[in-house]
Amino acid sequence: MTLPRPLAVVRLAAALCVGLASCTSGGGGSAVSTSPSETRPAIVVADAPSIPTTVDALPTLDADGYEALLADVHGTPLVVNFWASWCEPCEREMPLLAAAAERHRDSVQFLGIDILDTPEPARAFLDRFDVPYPNLFDASGSTRDAVGSLGQPVTVFYDAGGDAVAKVDGELSPSELDDALRAIV
Numbered sequence: 001m002t003l004p005r006p007l008a009v010v011r012l013a014a015a016l017c018v019g020l021a022s023c024t025s026g027g028g029g030s031a032v033s034t035s036p037s038e039t040r041p042a043i044v045v046a047d048a049p050s051i052p053t054t055v056d057a058l059p060t061l062d063a064d065g066y067e068a069l070l071a072d073v074h075g076t077p078l079v080v081n082f083w084a085s086w087c088e089p090c091e092r093e094m095p096l097l098a099a100a101a102e103r104h105r106d107s108v109q110f111l112g113i114d115i116l117d118t119p120e121p122a123r124a125f126l127d128r129f130d131v132p133y134p135n136l137f138d139a140s141g142s143t144r145d146a147v148g149s150l151g152q153p154v155t156v157f158y159d160a161g162g163d164a165v166a167k168v169d170g171e172l173s174p175s176e177l178d179d180a181l182r183a184i185v
Contacts, residue, residue: 006038013054017100024056031168034126036164039054040054040055040056041053041054042054042055042132042133042134043101043102043105043110043132043133043134044052044109044134045061045076045105045106045107045108045109046072046073046075046076046078046109047075047076048069048073048076048109049072049131049136050065050068050072050073051069051072051073051109051111051134052135052136053134054134055126055131055132055133055134055135056122056123056126056127056131057115057134058119058122058135058137059136060064060136060137060138060139061113061136061138061143062138062140062142062143063142063143063145063146065143066113066138066142066143066146067146069111069136069163070158071162073109073111073158073162074160074161075160076109076160077107077157077158077159077160077184077185078108078109078110078111078115078157078158078184079097079100079101079108079110079111079156079157079158079181079184080111080112080147080156081093081097081110081111081153081154081155082112082115082143082144082147082149082152082155083112083113083114083125083152084114084115084116084117084122084152084155085114085117085121085122085124085125086117086121087152087153089153089170089171090152090153090171091129092171093171094125094131095129096172096174097110097112097131097155097172097177098129098130098131098133098175100181101131101132102132104181104185105132108117108181108184108185109133110125111130111133111134111135112132112133112134112135112136113135113136113137113138113143113144114135114136114137114138114153115138115139115140115141115143115144116138116139116140116141116152117137118139119137119163122135122137124135147164147167148167149167149169151169151170152165153170153171153172153174154168154169154170155167155168155177155180157180157181157183157184159183159184160184163178165183165184166179166180166183166184168180
């Protein structure tokens with residue numbers, strides 16, 4: 001018996017990798033989509049042209065645009081969550097926010113602002129947590145800074161009159177979310 005030469009081993013390993021990869025991307029596997037799903041409709045409660053109608057279109061936003069958006073949503077209770085795909089507390093609270101958006105789909109506008117991130121991982125994050133509400137993109141974090149916060153996550157709750165009623169710096173607890181939602185509905 002002879003031992004395979006190094007080049008033969010490399011070729012065999014490459015062939016195995018290609019074969020295994022093709023097995024996981026077929027109909028029977030659970031392949032991960034690499035294309036963005038920008039067509040997934042978002043829950044939009046507010047009659048506001050500045051609110052995206054899809055979950056992960058991620059139009060850009062800055063601090064001035066944020067102020068204009070708040071004015072545009074005036075008349076509808078609003079929950080704004082500042083998040084990033086690389087933020088562990090954001091990962092932990094996102095299922096809570098997604099479920100709350102579904103429960104209040106007829107009365108409260110939820111909106112996410114992805115900060116200090118890039119669109120590709122942000123879209124993957126939104127898909128992974130099945131987020132149902134629209135999201136915007138702020139590469140610099142100026143919108144979060146405009147609400148007087150330094151880190152993320154941050155969630156701000158606005159009543160229908162446009163007043164900030166509550167703000168949670170850090171990961172939301174279920175009771176904090178419920179209390180703040182009661183205050184704005």
